[in-house]
Amino acid sequence: MEELALHLLDLAQNSLAAGASDLSIWVREDKKNDCLTIGLADNGCGMEPEFVQRVTDPFTTTRTTRRVGLGLPLLAMNARLCDGDLKIESEPGKGTRIEATFRLNHWDRPPLGNIPATLVTILAGAPECNLSYSHSVDGREFSFSAGEVRKELGEIPLTNPKVLIFLQDYLQEALTNLYGGAIDGDKKPG
Amino acid sequence: MVIKNLDDLRRLREETKQELEGRHGGETQIIVGMGTCGIAAGAREVMTAILSELAKRNLRVTVLQTGCIGMCQREPLVDVVRPGEKRITYGNVKPGDVPRIISEHVVNGRIVEELVVGKIG
Numbered sequence: 387m388e389e390l391a392l393h394l395l396d397l398a399q400n401s402l403a404a405g406a407s408d409l410s411i412w413v414r415e416d417k418k419n420d421c422l423t424i425g426l427a428d429n430g431c432g433m434e435p436e437f438v439q440r441v442t443d444p445f446t447t448t449r450t451t452r453r454v455g456l457g458l459p460l461l462a463m464n465a466r467l468c469d470g471d472l473k474i475e476s477e478p479g480k481g482t483r484i485e486a487t488f489r490l491n492h493w494d495r496p497p498l499g500n501i502p503a504t505l506v507t508i509l510a511g512a513p514e515c516n517l518s519y520s521h522s523v524d525g526r527e528f529s530f531s532a533g534e535v536r537k538e539l540g541e542i543p544l545t546n547p548k549v550l551i552f553l554q555d556y557l558q559e560a561l562t563n564l565y566g567g568a569i570d571g572d573k574k575p576g
Numbered sequence: 577m578v579i580k581n582l583d584d585l586r587r588l589r590e591e592t593k594q595e596l597e598g599r600h601g602g603e604t605q606i607i608v609g610m611g612t613c614g615i616a617a618g619a620r621e622v623m624t625a626i627l628s629e630l631a632k633r634n635l636r637v638t639v640l641q642t643g644c645i646g647m648c649q650r651e652p653l654v655d656v657v658r659p660g661e662k663r664i665t666y667g668n669v670k671p672g673d674v675p676r677i678i679s680e681h682v683v684n685g686r687i688v689e690e691l692v693v694g695k696i697g
Contacts, residue, residue: 387616396615403643457612500620507623511610511641538585542592545639547630552588554624556581 389499404430611644
């Protein structure tokens with residue numbers, strides 16, 4: 387995984403597989419404290435405490451095609467390599483909350499990557515999901531909710547390719563503004 | 577949330593509404609593998625390339641996602657199912673292959689044999 391946005395997409399796929407109908411994703415960049423946080427919370431089926439204990443072990447997986455699962459172990463490794471950590475809270479029947487922290491300026495921190503493509507891919511795969519996204523950069527904030535877009539669209543499905551491409555461009559523009567006009571999310575504004 | 581270009585979204589809604597009228601019948605499906613393996617191999621970029629191409633060509637195709645099917649070494653995997661035809665699985669798909677798969681197979685029904693890794697049905 388070369389981008390944190392891809393980790394978020396991977397976590398979102400887990401949430402959807404867990405039957406989540408509400409999914410919120412956040413990114414917080416705090417230069418003063420040199421900290422980057424990415425997280426996700428869902429109302430999926432959740433995990434038993436015993437399973438949470440071993441879920442970052444690559445030999446733990448629910449899939450049936452093979453005996454290894456690498457999504458969470460890779461994210462945990464990336465976070466710890468960057469003086470950060472991975473926190474998982476989960477309750478069966480309630481949902482799961484996952485948050486990874488990184489030292490923002492750590493040498494090994496993966497770039498945030500293409501958040502609009504990640505969000506659009508989630509929407510394309512789960513158009514009924516109540517996806518919300520919030521992103522803050524040193525206190526400036528952007529938020530997005532799929533529910534509001536669906537309301538505006540009325541009878542037009544969110545899965546319409548024109549709608550999804552429109553949303554991707556819209557999100558790209560909004561995030562560019564959030565960074566003060568810089569195109570790459572990891573560059574300093576200016 | 578304030579959608580800065582809310583009017584654009586409304587305009588798009590009207591435009592799309594007109595296009596959707598009068599269309600019916602079985603739809604072709606495109607299915608993209610979106611497990612950890614697919615994502616790590618570039619499935620997200622393939623997905624957005626598919627959406628761009630469909631939007632550009634104004635095609636009505638159902639785009640779906642699936643998890644890991646155990647052929648991780650051939651990810652990104654893209655399946656094309658035309659109504660009443662075999663399910664064709666393409667492997668190691670790059671965003672650059674997408675226009676060809678769509679124009680040849682989805683539109684014209686000619687399978688892009690060199691990219692095929694499996695046929696079911």
